[in-house]
Amino acid sequence: MWWRSPSFILDKQQHLQHPDDNGDEDSSYSTLTMTGAAQNPNPNSNISAYYQTRAAHHGVVTSDWLAQAQAAVGAREEGSDDGGEVEVGQKKKKVFDVIDEFNNWRKQPDLAEAVAAIRALASVIRSIEASTMMELEVELKKASDCLKSWDRTSISLTAGCDLFMRYVTRTSALEYENFSSAKARLIERAEKFGEISHKARKIIAMLSQDFIFDGCTILVHGFSRVVLEVLKLAAANKKLFRVFCTEGRPDRTGLRVSNEMAKLDVPVRLILDSAVAYTMDEVDMVLVGADGVVESGGIINVIGTYQIALVAHSMNKPVYVAAESYKFARLYPLDQKDMVPALRPIDFGVPIPSKVEVETSARDYTPPQYLSLLFTDLGVLTPSVVSDELIQLYL
Amino acid sequence: MPDITATVNEFVNELKKRKIEGSQTTSRLAAELLRSVISQQRLPYTNQAAALIDAVKAVGEKLIAANPVELAVGNIVRRVLHIIREEDLSLTTAAIGGLNVAGTSDDDVDDDTDDHPVLSAAAVAAASRSTLRPPSLQTLLEDIPVTTSVPPPSSSGGESEGKSKSADKSVRSRKLKHDVIEAVNELIQDIATCHEQIAEQAVEHIHHNEVILTLGSSKTVLKFLCAAKEKKRSFRVFVAEGAPRYRGHTLAKELVARGLQTTVITDSAVFALISRVNMVIVGAHAVMANGGIIAPIGLNMVALAAQRHAVPFVVLAGSHKLCPLYPHNPEILLNELRSPSELLDFGEFSDCMDFGTGPGSPLLHVVNPAFDYVPPKLVSLFITDTGGHNPSYMYRLIADYYSPDDFAVQPKPGS
Numbered sequence: 001m002w003w004r005s006p007s008f009i010l011d012k013q014q015h016l017q018h019p020d021d022n023g024d025e026d027s028s029y030s031t032l033t034m035t036g037a038a039q040n041p042n043p044n045s046n047i048s049a050y051y052q053t054r055a056a057h058h059g060v061v062t063s064d065w066l067a068q069a070q071a072a073v074g075a076r077e078e079g080s081d082d083g084g085e086v087e088v089g090q091k092k093k094k095v096f097d098v099i100d101e102f103n104n105w106r107k108q109p110d111l112a113e114a115v116a117a118i119r120a121l122a123s124v125i126r127s128i129e130a131s132t133m134m135e136l137e138v139e140l141k142k143a144s145d146c147l148k149s150w151d152r153t154s155i156s157l158t159a160g161c162d163l164f165m166r167y168v169t170r171t172s173a174l175e176y177e178n179f180s181s182a183k184a185r186l187i188e189r190a191e192k193f194g195e196i197s198h199k200a201r202k203i204i205a206m207l208s209q210d211f212i213f214d215g216c217t218i219l220v221h222g223f224s225r226v227v228l229e230v231l232k233l234a235a236a237n238k239k240l241f242r243v244f245c246t247e248g249r250p251d252r253t254g255l256r257v258s259n260e261m262a263k264l265d266v267p268v269r270l271i272l273d274s275a276v277a278y279t280m281d282e283v284d285m286v287l288v289g290a291d292g293v294v295e296s297g298g299i300i301n302v303i304g305t306y307q308i309a310l311v312a313h314s315m316n317k318p319v320y321v322a323a324e325s326y327k328f329a330r331l332y333p334l335d336q337k338d339m340v341p342a343l344r345p346i347d348f349g350v351p352i353p354s355k356v357e358v359e360t361s362a363r364d365y366t367p368p369q370y371l372s373l374l375f376t377d378l379g380v381l382t383p384s385v386v387s388d389e390l391i392q393l394y395l
Numbered sequence: 396m397p398d399i400t401a402t403v404n405e406f407v408n409e410l411k412k413r414k415i416e417g418s419q420t421t422s423r424l425a426a427e428l429l430r431s432v433i434s435q436q437r438l439p440y441t442n443q444a445a446a447l448i449d450a451v452k453a454v455g456e457k458l459i460a461a462n463p464v465e466l467a468v469g470n471i472v473r474r475v476l477h478i479i480r481e482e483d484l485s486l487t488t489a490a491i492g493g494l495n496v497a498g499t500s501d502d503d504v505d506d507d508t509d510d511h512p513v514l515s516a517a518a519v520a521a522a523s524r525s526t527l528r529p530p531s532l533q534t535l536l537e538d539i540p541v542t543t544s545v546p547p548p549s550s551s552g553g554e555s556e557g558k559s560k561s562a563d564k565s566v567r568s569r570k571l572k573h574d575v576i577e578a579v580n581e582l583i584q585d586i587a588t589c590h591e592q593i594a595e596q597a598v599e600h601i602h603h604n605e606v607i608l609t610l611g612s613s614k615t616v617l618k619f620l621c622a623a624k625e626k627k628r629s630f631r632v633f634v635a636e637g638a639p640r641y642r643g644h645t646l647a648k649e650l651v652a653r654g655l656q657t658t659v660i661t662d663s664a665v666f667a668l669i670s671r672v673n674m675v676i677v678g679a680h681a682v683m684a685n686g687g688i689i690a691p692i693g694l695n696m697v698a699l700a701a702q703r704h705a706v707p708f709v710v711l712a713g714s715h716k717l718c719p720l721y722p723h724n725p726e727i728l729l730n731e732l733r734s735p736s737e738l739l740d741f742g743e744f745s746d747c748m749d750f751g752t753g754p755g756s757p758l759l760h761v762v763n764p765a766f767d768y769v770p771p772k773l774v775s776l777f778i779t780d781t782g783g784h785n786p787s788y789m790y791r792l793i794a795d796y797y798s799p800d801d802f803a804v805q806p807k808p809g810s
Contacts, residue, residue, distance in 0.1 A: 213723065328532060
C-alpha cells in the first residue's frame, strides 16, 4: 500500500482504533454509540448503502439485481436485530432511532441525502430530554457522529450533518433565546431544509440557463436531480438543444434520463459508456451532477465521470457541474484511492469465475483542473471558490 | 428634470456612435452621469433607497443597451447600485443603533411601512449579511426564514424601539443622498487614479535588463512602463504594432520620447520573438468573472505563444474593468465588428466588394472583429489597483464590488 497517501493511512488507523478509544471512556452512552457505529448494520460492509439507495431511486434495475438488493436488505435488517439483542439499555434505542429515522427519510426518492440527514437530526432534537444548550449540542454531536459512521461512503450525509452541527454551534441568534425557543428554532430550520434544497435546485436551473445556447449538444452522465431540473427548465424556456446520455452501467441511469428527456420532447441519444470519446466531437458541453464537491474544487460522482472529464478536457469542451452548496464537503482526496471505498454489486448477466476480480467501485474523483465551472445555488463558481466557502464556514 | 434626460440621451447617442472610446473615459463619464441622476432625483419619504435604485437602473439599462460591448458602463451602473445598497444599509443599522440607545417612543406608527425599524438589531445584521455578501454556505441555513424571522416576542428588546420620528426620517433621506453622492465621488476618484495605482507596482514586476512584450496601445501599460523607467529600471520593450489600427506605433513613439529602448515588430513576428521575452504585459478591455479577458484582437495569439514558451502573461486592469458576467459565448456576444476600411482601401477593392455590379453576393468579405477572448488558463497574473491577483481570484474581487442582485441589470442580457 505504499502508493496511498498518508491521510488515507491515518483514517484507516483511526477507524481501527475506535473500539480501543471507547474502552477508555467510562460513559456508557458513548460506548454504545460507538459500538452501534462499529457494528455496521450493513453485513457486507464493503457495499455502499448510499449507492444502493441511489440505484434503487434512479437506476433502471434488472430483476436479478433487485433480488440481490432484496437479499442484502434482508441481511442488513437481521444484522441490526443482532445488534439490538446484544445492546441493552435505554439510550441505545435513541442511537438506533437516528439511523432508522434517516433510513425512512432516505427511502423517499425525491429527498436529497443531506435533507434526510438533517431531518433525522431534527428528530433527535425533538426526542432529546436535554435541558441545556450544551447538553443538546453534545447529544446531537453523538447522533451525527453515529449517523456519519453508519455510512461513510455518503458524502452528502457527512456534509449535511456537519453543516447542521455548524449551524447549531455557530448561530449567535440561539445564544440570546431561552432553551425551548432555541430548540424550536433549530427544529424549524431543519424542517425548512427540504425547502432550501428544493429552492437551491431552482436557483441552479436558472443560473445555468445562460450557458445552454440554441443548437447545443449536452452530454449527461449519471442521473442527477439538479441536472434534470436544469434540462427541464431549458426545455420549458424553448431552448433548442439535444442531449446525449451515457448508459451509466451498472445502474443504467442513462435509460432513466433518456426517458425523462423523451417525455420533454428533447432530442436524446443514448450512448454506451465506452462511446464517450467517439461522440465527444459532436458535444458542446458536458453537464454532470455531483455526489460531493470536495475542498480542492473537484467532485466526487458516479463512476465514469472522471474519464468523461478527461476526454472532454483533451478535446477542449467545457465540463459543467450542477451541485447544491450543501454538498460541499471537507475532504481533500489526493487520488482515486484516497477515499473510503464505496462498492456496489455489478450484474454481468453471466456467472463470473471466482478467480476473476471485479472492480466494483461506485464512484470516482474528478480533479478540479478538468472542471470548467460549478453551477451552485451560491452562484456560478470556479472550482477554487469551493475551498474559500468551506474555509469561511469551518475555520 | 428635463435637462438630465437630455444629458442621458446625449451620452447614449455618443455611446451608440462609438464616439467615446476607452473604458476609463467611458466609465468616468458614466459615473459622473449617474451622479447627476442621483442628485436630481426627488426622493419620497419612505424607501428612498429603492427609489434611487430604480432611477439608476432605468438610466443604466439605456446606457448598457447603447453599447453592450463596452462592459465598463454596465460595471459602473452595478457599482453605483451596490453603493446605494451599502449606504442605505449602513444608515439603517446606525439609525437602529441610535434608537435602541434612545429608546424613544412616538405615536406615528403609520409610516412603519418602511420595513427597517421594526426589526431587531440581530435581524438587521442578518439582513446586512444577506444583502451585501453574496450567498454563502454560512448563511445557507440562516437565510431562508426572511419571512419567518420575525423574532418571538420573548426575545425582542421591547416594543418601544419600533417607532421612528418623521423628522428624523427626512434628515435620513437627505443623508442617504449625500452619502451616496460622496461614495460615487470616491468611485470617480478611484477610476481617475487607477493608472497611477497600477503603475506604482511596476518596480515589483519589471527587473533590470528584462525584455517586455506588449501589443497595441494601452494607457495603463504606458504608465506602467514609464513608472518602472522613472524608478531607474533599464529594460527593453518589444511593441507589436496591433493591426489593423496600428496603435502600437503611437505607443512606441511615446516610449521612445521617455527614453525607453523600444523595438517595433509586426503582429506575426510575436511567436518568432517570444523566446527572447521575459514577460508579456498587456491591457484588457474587460475582465470576466471567471478570470478570462476580453482584449484587443490578436492577444489570444500572443497568450498562446507566451504559454508555449512559459513566458508570464500579465494583464493590467483597473477595477472598473472587472465585470461580474461569465463569458457564455464570448466570440459572438462580446465582440464588435469594425469597419472594413481599417483593413482595405475602398478605392482599390471597390470592384470586388461592390454589391451592385456582380451577380449575387460579393466574393470578397472583410471581417474586422475588435476583440479577442483570452481564457483564464492563459493568464498568469492580473495587476489591478488593489494589487496582483490570480485569475481564479477574480470572483472574490467581484463579490467585494458588486451585489448579486445587480448582476442582471438588463432584462435580457446579450440580446
